[in-house]
Amino acid sequence: MLKEKLQEVKDQNTNLYEHLNNVLTKILLDNPKNAFELFEDYSFQVKSNGFKFEKYNEFDNAERSKINMDQSIQQKTLKLINKINLGTDEEPQEATQTGYLPNLIEESYLYEWAGIGIDENYKIFKALTLLSVTKQASKLRFWGKIMGRQKDYYIAEGIATSQVEDGELPPEVEPRGTGINTKSYWACNDLLNDKDWIELPLITPQQINTSRLIKYMFTGNLESDVITNPYFFGKEKHLLKAQIVRITQSTVIIPKGQYILREGEPREIDPTPEYKLPGFHDLKTLNDWMHFNQNILNCGRLVHLIPSELPEGIEPEVYQKQIENADPFENRLKPISNDKNAWKIRIVGDTTDYNPLSKDTNNKVNNGVIIIKSLVWPGLVTVYSNKVLSQLYYGYGYKATNNHFYPKQPQQVQSEQPDLPEQSEPNFPAEIPQQQQD
């Protein structure tokens, strides 16, 4: 009689008796430890899933996460990981040669000691190899990752050897291959899409100077407008290149003594002849490292622009000296210990000295890792271990600031001058053109 009573309590598809049956069967099947707490949950789940106790054989408890990957993503991932094929599937064409590309996988291991994790490092490495082949880029390396609001950028640095015509450039822009436009940079949002590597354009000194005044978080879309005050003339790709160049010019460091100033031209540097990389113990302080690149001048270039038309009465050399004194060069190869509060150096890893395999016991092997992080551009990391020196940037692309950032107010828009009161033109009768007289 209880059964009929329960069967009377009905809903659209089922009645209370059946529902209780279903719930209890599911609980017996699952056998959870805290069935009492989960009882309401089971009831809710059974109602939403429509579990029926007669069909209990068809349900299984094995916790299987359904792994579905989009077909196109699967194909693209495999294409990236497999051997590079420049042709089609029917006629495979191997890549002939690639330029220099440091082994990102080995370097990832060093970066792990620094607390920097490179996600998907093998995919990045293969994507860079592909870039090197397709764009004929030499001296390629993974520069880093700049995080953005909607998407991130993976950045590669290198020298593009394919000839690109830039057309007429305004005089203050340093042409490709010189000054701030020496190296080329490629940005990519999606590693799986090999067409996605886009070379960042040449930038003007004006863009560098504007980028020094604004603080912007990238969106992830190279073509988006940058709305700031002072107004940045250019799209996000210009600002991205400007920030990358600023970071590189001020933070690349090398062990002291690896380069020397050229005689007679103190702004140029040459590799030191017969230089041997110092051992681990000689690189442990900030004093042992120096800047490699030249600082960007206040005018936004690396070399002053001497205008072709000189003012009268001044000789060219004197004029050049005047310009240089107004915007002086900084000394090259300065030790980084001079930069106040700008660097943080740590030693991690196993720092015991091991004897090498050869009999030369003077050169001990030390697997310690020296990490130098920049405090001015947070996210810039240099690692050194066992004669491997590498550098990476993983950040948002702006400087660390101590003060709050207040953008400059736009200039006040002046109100229009009130119109002068209008007066009708004086038309003297004598000036009225004479009517044609018959």
Add this chain to the structure above:
Amino acid sequence: MEIYRIPEDLRFVNQIGQTLSAEEKIKLEIALIKLSSTQTFDQLLFWGRIEGTVANYYIAIGLNFKNNFEFPHKTFFYTANLKEFQNLPPLNPEYKEQVETFRQLFSGQPEKILINITGEDGDQPPADQPNPDEPQPVVKNDDDSDVEIKPPPKNFLEVDRLAYVVNAIEFECALLPVGAVRLTPTHELRYNDSFEGLNLQEASKIINYQHFRAPQSPNKKELIAQDDALFHYDFFDQLDDHPVGQWSLQTDSSKYQVTIRNLQWPGFLGYHRAGTRIFGYAYFGDGIKNVDLAFQL
């Protein structure tokens, strides 16, 4: 971040370029096991790492679900040398505004003095403040039963700033996928055993994630107090949008592993692997809030 899953979950943290080195992982695991043996929690999570100039802070959080109405009790622990976790000191609301103006990096020395109250090296403390060396005046009540002693003013140490920052990040950022937790009939919070993970489409929508804190907005407070809150999963606050665009939801190239990053606290990320029960959050950064965000967007 679940303790036994730290190496695997670091994969998500790699998306913002952070990780724990081999040495850190080993020492952290030992310190966490030591902590969980001395104190009993329902769950112990690794919260994250704050980088300092000399050393780093590693933070753990202990959660107690049972016997806590509506929201678990959170206890924070920190360590700078990865040897032993210590309790984070309680918040002192007096210094709140001052702490928010600190923009320099943490140093990694917990005992470093940031705001000096008592004066050092023989400086005389101001006359109106009680001298900390002398015995404090004891105020007796009339019935002589309660004795009130005024505590000596303490310096504001770096570890106090750490407590502020950790609590602020936890309050503003900690998040969960909707459906991951549920209420029992006695209104205690538990993890939802039948949570199968958000599917691929749901996982990339930020509306399917909610804060992991006691609800603050009035409609959520009402929702959680109702009796049928058991059957709803979205009883926590939605992720705020002030300033607009402070959350950035991104996936890796497989589109499967979702990270939700906060741009006001760069270094914070919540993560979820679509279709599985893997979710969590962590902070790997320098502990400085990005207050200029409103100007950067």
